[in-house]
Amino acid sequence: MMVEAGTHLPPIEAELLERLSRPGPRYTSYPTAPEWTPAVGPAELRRHLGLADAEGAESPLSLYFHIPFCRHMCSYCGCNVVVSRRQDRADRYLDHVGRELELVAAELPNRRGVTQLHLGGGTPTFLDLAQLQRLWDEIGRRFRILPGAEVALEIDPVVTTRAQLELLRRLGFNRVSMGVQDFTPEVQEVVGRVQPVELTREIYLCARELGFRGINFDLIYGLPKQRPETFRRTLETVLEMAPDRVAVFSYAHVPWMRPNQRRFDEKLLPAPAEKFALFALAHRLFLEGGYVQIGMDHFARPEDELAQARLERRLKRNFQGYTVNPASDLLGFGVTGISDLQGCYAQNLKTLSRYYRSVEQGELPVERGIILTDDDRLRRRVITELMCNFYVDLGAVCEPLGLDPRHTFAAELGRLQEPEELGLLRRQDLVLELTPLGRVLPRNVAMIFDPYLLRRSATTTFSRTI
Numbered sequence: 366m367m368v369e370a371g372t373h374l375p376p377i378e379a380e381l382l383e384r385l386s387r388p389g390p391r392y393t394s395y396p397t398a399p400e401w402t403p404a405v406g407p408a409e410l411r412r413h414l415g416l417a418d419a420e421g422a423e424s425p426l427s428l429y430f431h432i433p434f435c436r437h438m439c440s441y442c443g444c445n446v447v448v449s450r451r452q453d454r455a456d457r458y459l460d461h462v463g464r465e466l467e468l469v470a471a472e473l474p475n476r477r478g479v480t481q482l483h484l485g486g487g488t489p490t491f492l493d494l495a496q497l498q499r500l501w502d503e504i505g506r507r508f509r510i511l512p513g514a515e516v517a518l519e520i521d522p523v524v525t526t527r528a529q530l531e532l533l534r535r536l537g538f539n540r541v542s543m544g545v546q547d548f549t550p551e552v553q554e555v556v557g558r559v560q561p562v563e564l565t566r567e568i569y570l571c572a573r574e575l576g577f578r579g580i581n582f583d584l585i586y587g588l589p590k591q592r593p594e595t596f597r598r599t600l601e602t603v604l605e606m607a608p609d610r611v612a613v614f615s616y617a618h619v620p621w622m623r624p625n626q627r628r629f630d631e632k633l634l635p636a637p638a639e640k641f642a643l644f645a646l647a648h649r650l651f652l653e654g655g656y657v658q659i660g661m662d663h664f665a666r667p668e669d670e671l672a673q674a675r676l677e678r679r680l681k682r683n684f685q686g687y688t689v690n691p692a693s694d695l696l697g698f699g700v701t702g703i704s705d706l707q708g709c710y711a712q713n714l715k716t717l718s719r720y721y722r723s724v725e726q727g728e729l730p731v732e733r734g735i736i737l738t739d740d741d742r743l744r745r746r747v748i749t750e751l752m753c754n755f756y757v758d759l760g761a762v763c764e765p766l767g768l769d770p771r772h773t774f775a776a777e778l779g780r781l782q783e784p785e786e787l788g789l790l791r792r793q794d795l796v797l798e799l800t801p802l803g804r805v806l807p808r809n810v811a812m813i814f815d816p817y818l819l820r821r822s823a824t825t826t827f828s829r830t831i
Contacts, residue, residue: 368797369690370596371647371712373649373801374645374648374649374802374805375517375788375801375802377641377645377802379637379638381787382427382637382638382641382831383637383638384787384808385787385789385809385830385831386575386637386829387678387809387812387829387830388736388819388826388827388828388829388830388831389808389809389811389812389818389827389828389829390808390811390812390815390827390831391827391828392748392749392752392808392811394684394703394705394710395741395744395745395748395749395815396710396735396737396741396759396815396817397689397815397817398594398712399817399821399826400735401710401712401733401734401735402733402734402735403732403733403767404733404735405709405710405711405731405733405734405735405736406731406732406733407728407729407730407731409709409711409731409734410704410709410711410729410731410734411472411729413706413707413708413709413711414469414472414473414706415472415533416706416707417471417476417706417707418473418474418475419475420474420476420693420694421475421476422475424476424478424692424693424694425478425479425480425481425616425692426473426476426478426479426480426481426508426562426692426694426695426696427479427480427482427483427683427685427692427694427695428479428482428483428504428508428695428696428698429480429482429483429485429684429685429695429696429697429698429702429703430462430482430483430484430485430489430500430504430697430698430699430702431445431485431486431487431697431698431699431700431701431702431713432455432458432484432485432486432487432488432489432491432492432699433445433446433447433458433485433486433487433523433699433701433717434447434448434455434458434486434487434488434491434492435447435448435449435486435487435488435491436448436449436450436488436491436524437557438557438625439556439557439558440555440556440557440628440629441546441556441585441588441616441626441749442557442623442625442626443617443619443622443623443626444486444487444490444556445487445700445701445715446486446487447717448486448588449474451463452493452496453542455491455492455493455496457622457721458699459492459496459499459500459503459719460607461720461721461724461725462500462503462698462699463503464724464725465698465699465724465729465730466503466504466506466507466508466698466746467507467791468724468727468728468729469507469696469698469729470507470508472796476714477507477508477509478508478509479508479509479510479511479514479690479692480510480511480513480514480515480690480692481515481516481685481690481695482504482510482513482514482515482516482517483515483518483685483686484500484515484517484519485518485519485646486519486525488518488519488520488521488701488822489518489520490518490520490521490524490525490526490529491524493529493800494528494529494532494641494742497529497532497533497536497628498532498536501536501537502735504644510537514537515539515540515579515688516536516537516538516539516540516543517538517539517540517541517542517579517685518533518538518540518542519541519542519543519544519583520541520542520544520568520579521541521543521544522544522545522560522564522565522567522568523558523559523560523564523636524571524767525568527568527571527645530568530571530572530575530577531575534575534576534577538577538578539577539578539579540577540579540581541572541576541577541580541581542580542581542582542610542612543565543568543569543572543580543581543582543583543585543608544558544560545560545565545582545584545599545603546558546560546583546584546585546588547585547588547591547595547596547599548562548565548598548599548602549590549591549595549596549598549599550558551590551595552588552589552590552591552595553627555588555589555590555633556588556589556629557628560715562602566606567607569606569725570779576740578609578780578813579609579610579669579670579671580609581608581609581610581611582603582606582608582610582611582612583611583614584599584603584611584612584613584614584647585614585615585616585636585782586599586613586614586616586643586644586647586673587615587618587634587638587640587643588616588634588753589629589630589633589634590633591635591643592635593643593646595643596643596646596647597650598603600646600647600650600651601650602704604651604654607666608637608772609665609666609669610663610664610665610666610671611651611656611661611664611665612663612664613644613647613651613662613663613664615640615644615662615828615831616634616640618631618634618828619828625721630676635829637829640831641831643660644805648805651664652664654686655667656672657669657672657676658675658804659671659672659675659687660675660680660682660687660753660807661752661805661806661807661808662753662805663687665725669685670689671687671688671689674689675687675753675754678750678754678756679754680754681749681751681753682704682749682752682753683695683705684697684705687753693706694706694707697711697713698713699713699720700713700714700715700716700717700720701713701714701715707735708736708737708742709734709735709736710734710737711731711733711734712731712732712734713731713732714730714731714732720733723787739766743762743763743766743773744814744815746762747759747762747814748811748814748815749798749812750762751799751807751810751811752807752808752811752813755794755798755799755803755804755807756798756799757796758795758796758797759774759795759796759797759799760769760795760796770795771795773813777813777814780813781797781813784809784810784813785805788802788803789801789803789806789810790803790807790810797810806830806831808830809830
């Protein structure tokens with residue numbers, strides 16, 4: 366088993382942190398969502414579904430289902446959610462997801478095998494037992510979950526019951542990701558998410574007992590009232606529980622886009638240097654605890670398949686997260702669901718009313734998207750390698766396409782001098798490898814390869830890298 370050494374963060378002065386803290390994309394896609402336009406609609410998605418179907422039965426798919434409902438809105442949330450306590454609202458939603466499934470499956474007569482399925486939200490366990498069973502049946506009528514598939518969902522321990530986990534396990538779900546954020550009571554109170562440690566532990570142990578694997582905890586740093594001494598207690602509690610994977614997300618404060626983030630005083634947020642200190646603490650404790658860094662903000666136990674893939678530089682990522690064997694095409698269902706297939710990103714309508722109207726009219730509910738150019742595909746690979754594996758050989762990327770990397774990336778090679786001098790990057794001619802500091806700030810290096818940023822003001826669009 367490969368292990369990793371020498372990856373601790375060096376001490377960083379506040380002045381350097383200020384220079385490194387820049388607005389920038391998280392690169393869950395490339396080109397990023399602000400570049401998508403209404404020019405990509407139902408007709409374009411239908412055409413690319415046809416291209417995907419031509420890949421044939423031997424080429425499996427990934428499926429994502431957005432379950433938007435939450436019982437209340439947390440003040441830090443940046444997701445597309447529908448706040449409701451009415452269970453019957455989910456019934457109507459599942460009616461329309463079923464119709465959308467039928468519309469999409471009709472375009473894929475020769476390609477129905479699935480190797481990856483994910484329920485995200487919102488809160489997927491907002492659905493009760495009957496609704497979870499119904500969703501699974503709706504999927505099963507159109508697609509075939511292949512042996513060994515990764516079948517995962519996000520859960521909120523506060524609203525998830527043992528009965529739900531038992532049903533999900535019987536249906537075939539094998540991975541869960543649990544929202545934790547921070548166990549500190551004063552932080553939980555200000556962000557509107559009260560979640561006792563013992564409740565989380567109970568649901569976690571239940572998932573373990575039922576045989577779920579790859580159990581993940583989501584933490585957030587940079588929340589209001591977070592302090593190193595209290596966040597340390599959260600981290601130590603998580604380490605004691607020993608989940609397989611941990612995500613330590615940076616809180617993205619974008620109140621101009623998410624009005625719910627205006628509920629607390631911005632003065633309660635840690636300054637950039639204080640925020641980075643929170644992550645540096647998590648980074649150190651998880652590495653000392655034996656975890657391997659996965660991407661800029663995830664960690665996995667060394668025996669986990671994601672850890673081994675990252676150490677062997679074969680880690681991949683899609684809208685469902687980091688993965689070992691992503692399918693070549695991903696289909697997103699429900700409001701805001703995003704499909705990524707055959708060089709096309711297509712995002713569904715963002716409101717329930719418009720989504721319902723579209724599928725009732727027998728139309729694919731697409732709102733916007735983008736068709737990737739050959740240059741987009743090339744740069745997506747470079748950015749993905751940096752974000753996932755902290756390493757890219759520009760020559761190896763260009764060679765299969767018959768491109769000269771020194772010509773193709775002439776401007777970028779010149780701009781790499783700054784991240785080298787700032788300690789983010791080690792460069793040997795065309796081979797780029799991120800330093801320990803660069804591994805937690807890969808966005809700063811990835812942005813160099815994103816020409817769209819030169820035409821856009823990142824300040825009003827993206828959160829800061831620290």
